[in-house]
Amino acid sequence: MAMLEVKDLHLYYRTSRGPVKAVDGVSFNLEAGETLALVGESGCGKTSTASAVIRMLPRNVHRYDGSVTFDGNNIMSYSNEKFRQDVRWKGVSIVFQGAMNSLSPVLRVGYQVTEPLTVHSNMSREEARDFAREALKRVRLPDYIADRYPHELSGGMKQRVVIAMALVVNPKIVILDEPTSALDVMTQANIINLLKRLRRDAGLSYIFITHDLALASELADHVAIMYAGKIVEIGPSEDIFRDSKHPYAQRLLSGVPLLRGTQAPQSIPGAPPDLIHPPPGCRFRPRCPFAWEKCEKEPPLEWGSRKAACWLLGEGEARLGGIAA
Amino acid sequence: MPAPVVGLRAAVREALRTKAGLFGFGMVGFLLALVIVVPVLAPYDVISSWGESERWSDNPYSAAPDWLDAFSATKAARTKIVEWNLLQGPTRDRVDRFTYSESNTTELFKIIQLRARWTFAYDGFPQEIRLQTLYWSTEQPVIAIEWTRPDDENVTIYQASPQRLGPNVETLSLSSMTQPFNVLSAVRQWAVGVGADPVPIEKVRPHIALFAEKGPGMMDPSRAKVLKGYYSMTITVFNAEPSDKMQARFTSFGTVFGIAGTDHLRRDLFIGLLWGAPVALAFGVAAAVITVMAQVILGALGAFYGGRTDEIIQRGTDFLIILPVLPILILIGQLYQISIVWTLLIVVMFNILGGTTKVIRTIALQVKEESYVETARSYGASRLRILFRYIMPRTMPYTFALLALSVPGFIFLEASLSFIGLGDPVLPTWGALMGDASRNGALYNGLWWWIAFPALGIVFTTIAFALLGYAFDKVLNPRLREE
16 A cells, blocks of 8 residues: 555635636655655646645635645645644654754754654754754754854755754655755756655655756656646656656657757647636646547546646547657 | 954954044953942941931031132132040041040039030031030039130130930030020120121121131121131030049031042932942843843844744734833832842843844844754754754854943943932932932032032943944944954
8 A cells, every 4th residue: 555645636726816726636656765846837726735745724715625635634624733743743743845944043953953853752952953953964064054044055055954854853754845956957866866865765755846857857766747736747757758548748848958958948829828817628728739530528638658637638539649740 | 354353352453453442341341340349338327327317417418529629719618527435427537636634623513515626627617507415414414615716816605504314415506596505605705895897686697707817707607717727625514523524526618628528418429429330230230141142142042033933022022112111110110119130120120122032033043044054953962952053153243342332331220220219219320329419409509529520420321331332333344344
């Protein structure tokens, strides 16, 4: 059984114009020790999916349902207090987007790193300090960092501190929401290597949210491509990166600029749909060059061994091949 | 743009670097030093007897500060006290003693003699002279008081028998004509005898005539000139029984007194001023700390919890802001005689919500959206923990500026209440001193020190805290920061 099973998860936000369907029937599995990359454009519901999994909901929730099974327990049925104690405590940690700002500027780093621990236990100050040292050592930061304030650290160091903070409670799953988005390439590489090492050492599972396909290919075992609140293609990263089936996934992959080669990066004409009134049927239909009459119905995600929500995969495979050629 | 200042310590350090901060801290430090020193200089029992006239009876009334002499060519008279064992009044330094002697005339009678000699070298006349005597008599002896001047004139200013037997206390205000004794006529008779122009008995001023150079104008205050030199006073009891006893205290009141002068009830204004500092500080700081803290916590609470909590707190704030506190306090003060602690409580009650609530709410609304607050929620920190560990510390530096800036307001409020006579009935606060001065026509009578010094005290304290507040504001508001 998978460590985390998400089935038909919905998260709608209430706005004055109507409900925003940020997460609309998302399903995926995460095995122990595995990394799943959630990839997609800005606003496609990646972060909302993560929020929905750990129940970090804003005030204006319109609809929140589906099933989330963690270690065999249906955590969606937990009370808020039980969720806070059991899931956020030992189960799932999250590293938020913009980790630079995830540290309070008025508290010392060492204090903050152990906060997740001290929140739940009456740990003595000395004990907490030892834990902080240990946690910093895990992310390859020297001891003395514990006595520094966040503004005295570089971006990469802050990122490491935030990761240390997420790991200090020994979670089983770490959700990484764009953990490297504001860092330079070298620092990104460092962080990615650190994340790989931690995954190996501690047997962690990652949900890795990013728009950077290169990073996703580096870290992920499985990739889920999201578009307009839905997963449009999901599968082992080999399959996705080498031979993606969904037209949106293909275009997303060819949008990456290449250093060598003559091919210019492609953009997708049009804009992502309005999540308040998404187009009926396949949501990519208005921007899809292969759209045909079948697309007015919503396509299923599963086609034999591959999972991509596109009608082309079934009867239209020949059609797709014909056009691509 | 300079880096934002975080943490209280850093804010204080930065504030000390500005001129305003340096002066502000210096002035507040001075006031704090006063708070420590004052109870030693003027213990509380001095202050608890502020309303008792006994305590201050050795001081001249409405006397100017004595250091004014430094700006004047003439030297005004100081207070001189000569005593023999008189039980009344505090024993002070620089009090001279009468020499006491007894001689037996017969076996049945004795003569008691108290004699004192002192220098009078001032350019101005005393304000008044007073003699207090305490005499235990079994029979009726004769008591005579003789005044000897530098020009060797002897004046018997008093000669009479005690009217009652047993312990007998007499206070002879030698300057006043309300006393039944014939001091005035004795002085007039002598003065006319040595060449003074006669004046009506009610215009005789012994403290002028007895200290004036001989001449026609010696009984006219505008023409008399001071005779400097050694004066002496001899009190003789003739025909005293062997068991009789005599004690005496002679006071020649000066026209200047102490560092800050005195008021119409002879009270030393310096003591009132000294005690004004701790009272004003305690009231201002206590009111500011309690109200600002309450306002900060409630403001942050409202912002953090939002919804109905926020709504209630905000509407409550609007209500309290438009409520006129001073008129309400005046009303309460009219109905009840309230002590300063009650005033404080009422002031705090009406300021439990206020402008600070609104300021802190806006800051907290901003901080609450920071991602470290979200992070804290994600690892399951409780709401109170987030509020006090993550949100409140961010508002602390602002809180400090608001705190410093709100102290003067409360000091003014207390002073205003005291000024109109609705303050603490016992404590001499700066406002109360000024109120007394105003009601007793201090400025009309030229007693400027009675108004000026308490006013300076208030101004000094409020400026000190205002400077502190501005310094913090400058440090914490990036737009005002100097490079």
